Amino acid sequence: MINADPSINIAVPKLPQEIEGLKEISLNLWWTWNARGRNLFKLLNPYLWKETRHNPIAMLKSMSQKELNEASKNELFMREYEYVYKTFTTYMNDKNVYADEPLPIAYFCAEYGLHHSVPIYSGGLGFLAGDILKESSDMGLPMVGIGFMYPQGYVRQVIGTDGWQNGAQEPIEKDVAPIERVLDKDEQHFTIKVPFIDPPIFASVWKINVGRVTLYLLDTDIEKNDPWDRQISSRLYTSDINQRLRQQIVLGIGGYRVLEELGIEYSILHLNEGHPAFALFERVRSFMQDGGLSLDDAVAKVKQTSVFTTHTPLQAATDVYNFEMITAAFKDYWEALGMSKEEFMSFGINPDKQSEGFNMTVFGLNMCDNRNAVSKKHCEVATNIWSHVLPASQENKPAMDYVTNGVHVPTWLGDELSDIIDTSVGESWKLLQDSEACWSFVNEISNKKLWKISQNAKVLMVNYIRDRVRVKYAKEGIDPVVAMAEGVLLDPDVLTIGFARRMAEYKRPDLILTDIERLEKIITNRDRPVQIIFAGKAHPADIAGKKILQHIFKTAQESRFGGRIAFVEDYGENVAKYLLHGVDVWLNNPQIPMEACGTSGMKASLNGTLHLSSLDGWWPEGYNGENGWAFGDEPSNTKEDSEALYDLIEKEIVPLYYDTDNSGVPTQWIEKMKAAMTSVTPAFSARRMMKDYLSKFYIPISMDLQKK
Known part of the structure; x- marks a missing residue:
């Protein structure tokens, strides 16, 4: 028998005794779903935190011994460190709820x-x-x-x-x-x-x-x-x-x-x-x-x-x-x-x-x-x-x-929303996250506050996408048309639809491009414009999926859309979070009944991003008429579904988004956001699933x- 405990990671440098608990935290992914855990490393060195793509081990390894020593003497950092480390060790030492045999x-x-x-x-x-x-x-x-x-x-x-x-x-x-x-x-x-x-x-x-x-x-x-x-x-x-x-x-x-x-x-x-x-x-x-x-x-x-x-x-x-x-x-x-x-x-x-x-x-x-x-x-x-x-x-x-x-709520919930929940109901909400009563508090958040959180997330998303293009341009000197297709002209003030999933035929990533002339009118409307962000990978052996992706990318390069169609390269967990938090509408249109479940729409909804989907996978259980939009019959028909999609965008989604009060807040849109958060979050949390x-x-x- 081997002892399961001994292990080693030589990557973490020697730390001053006062902050040696950083090694323990950095080697446990607990910090990835705890905002103060993440912010602790950001507080240590904001620049390196960004440059190492939020990797605490890479960041610690890049820091000099002098910097680490200075951090151990910094009163502000040490106060936060001691709180986070205590929170972490308390969590790790809590008695298991389901510890009785033979459950393991x-x-x-x-x-x-x-x-x-x-x-x-x-x-x-x-x-x-x-x-x-x-x-x-x-x-x-x-x-x-x-x-x-x-x-x-x-x-x-x-x-x-x-x-x-x-x-x-x-x-x-x-x-x-x-x-x-x-x-x-x-x-x-x-x-x-x-x-x-x-x-x-x-x-x-x-x-x-x-x-x-x-x-x-x-x-x-x-x-x-x-x-x-x-x-x-x-x-x-x-x-x-x-x-x-x-x-x-x-x-x-x-x-x-x-x-x-x-x-x-x-x-x-x-x-x-x-x-x-x-x-x-x-x-x-x-x-x-x-x-x-x-x-x-x-x-x-x-x-x-x-x-x-x-x-x-x-x-x-x-x-x-x-x-x-x-x-x-x-x-x-x-x-x-x-x-x-x-x-x-x-x-x-x-x-x-x-x-x-x-x-x-x-x-x-x-x-x-x-x-x-x-x-x-x-x-x-x-x-x-x-x-x-x-x-x-x-x-x-x-x-x-x-x-x-279901989805792990602390992982996928945006930081600003997480903070407001902590303030409103206390950190104990994490124990009650599958309770409808817990999420009813969302209705008490002022419309103005929720709108500000939503818009802040959109600005962060657009800046993130632009910065990726800037870095790529600096390294490779890419063609301006490619830069446009990858999102450099995105506008945070425009209604934004996101499609981010695997590029596979049955998911129909290009359904919204079916009638390109009608789409152009929707996107370039002077008073109520729309922009679309695509992301996702085709399987390396999926030629059909690659052709769909190519079609989307070439469409995004067309000047008639004014940079309002973008494809974000190399979709992964980090890109996903920016999109889930930042777009206004999450589009999902698989051929019915080809979607087993899908979870990205759940992650979007718990952040107030409204789900627009064909009735497949989890959405028949989640859709209640107030928390998003649904379209399509079984079996799916591409022509009929695309027309239904355009109708929803033109007749319901665009008018609702741009119908604002005197302070610029779209009241009815925010009521729909609240309906999504209160209905989807408890029912489709990983807590309910487990x-x-x-x-x-x-x-x-x-x-x-x-x-x-």
Whole structure:
């Protein structure tokens, strides 16, 4: 057994004794969702805080010993430091609310969106996983995460002059990231050998502190491995199908082995999508070898104590491996489990497509009795497309349930709004964030005050976008037309619509460009103009998505729009926050029923940004007629939907926004903002989501285990 506690990060410099707690804070992502934690580092050195892209470790490493010594003598800084450090240590030492056995949960996911200093995420799936870890920490829910390091990080988006998306690698800078090596008993970097793989594959283990939750990351880029094997964990979602299978074996089976060797005991295995599903087989092996169970009993126990969350609304969007690949990888494995080849394969065969291969989603559905979709609408879709796989519903338990996604409110709420909430109801609001009564106070905020907060956020967003263009111009000398397309002419006084999501066909990013002549009239209206900001990445292998992106970028270059269409390059967590807080309307128009849930609209709504969306994903649960706008019927029709979208903008949204009182405040618009904040925030918070997981899955599983 390895001690899970020893770890090391050599990036943080030696600090004066008076402020040595800064190291502890900087190595725990708690500060990312606590405003005074962030502001503490900003107070230390505002310029470096900006230059290091809000990375406290990079900032501390850039500071001289003299500066650090001076900070430890600065009365103002020390007063704030002592308060923040005390707040942090109190939080970390609080007794867990759900500490009774056998509740501990192992959460496996291929990506985690936590902060831009740790680029181990691709999109919505990762940010959901990150929010789950953060909320589990806040609730005192005993959880441990397993994922991948991805030393090569993800591909940065670089848009060429012709609007074509290119890629540039952004490797993780481990020496300036909040990541620590886990050490073994000999003080060496802890490394595991992935079981039943020949030739052997090894993975070193790192950890990230997410408040009171620990996330362990596997990394195959070590000298013990052959060059081909070193690349297994290099980047997310590799397009090489053989490497993708090996990646998922390492994540599932290797991740399970990490927990075993660290001596971390847990009772519930939660899989976020099918990528880590091989952990289920490893759990069967563990119950047989360590628990003395028969194969049938071990499989039954794994099914009883595992949760599988599916996000896809399409069968075609699942990972499927041909039988030859699975045989080559698992022949020794199924023999060790006492299974025949047919038994092993049967868990992953899609009855509708038996010759296709081993389907990871089918495997997860078959091996977990606790299954959930990520919205009510998605549950209907998923139940339908997997009806041939799912068992019959029981009286008190549907074959497929749903837990609608939620967002971690302290992470995504703007600082000014957070401050006004703290002032109005006290910091204890974080304990009541899923309560409608807690958010009813929003109605007491003066319209003038809320409008000022909204406009301040828009100014910050526009300045941020302009500054990015300035930096790019200074480095590359970009064409003025490209600078215009990237937002240098944006105006904070203009009604702003934002579309920021993955550039994929089913999301229809260019729906609003369907009738370009009508759009031009809307945008260039002299008295009531509109501007549109786009952002988002196409998958590196998605040519259709890249063509849509190129179409948007070229449209933004047209002078007839006067710089009022912009595409913000390299969409990520930091850009997202500026847009979520700064735009007036958040546009979402997927083809119904192709959106499993979507969470960006939730993040926008809790900041008073109004959601304009087709009725798919979470929006059928969230829309009440007063808190945003809805359009589109099922199945989606592009022509009809674009006309409905233009009608809403021209006849409702624009008039409402520009209808101001004598002080320049759009009263009716702000009432709609308040309706969005009060209705969406409590119902679509991560707090509500995790309570749903507790009541529907975690607690019932624990109660069943305690009976036995």
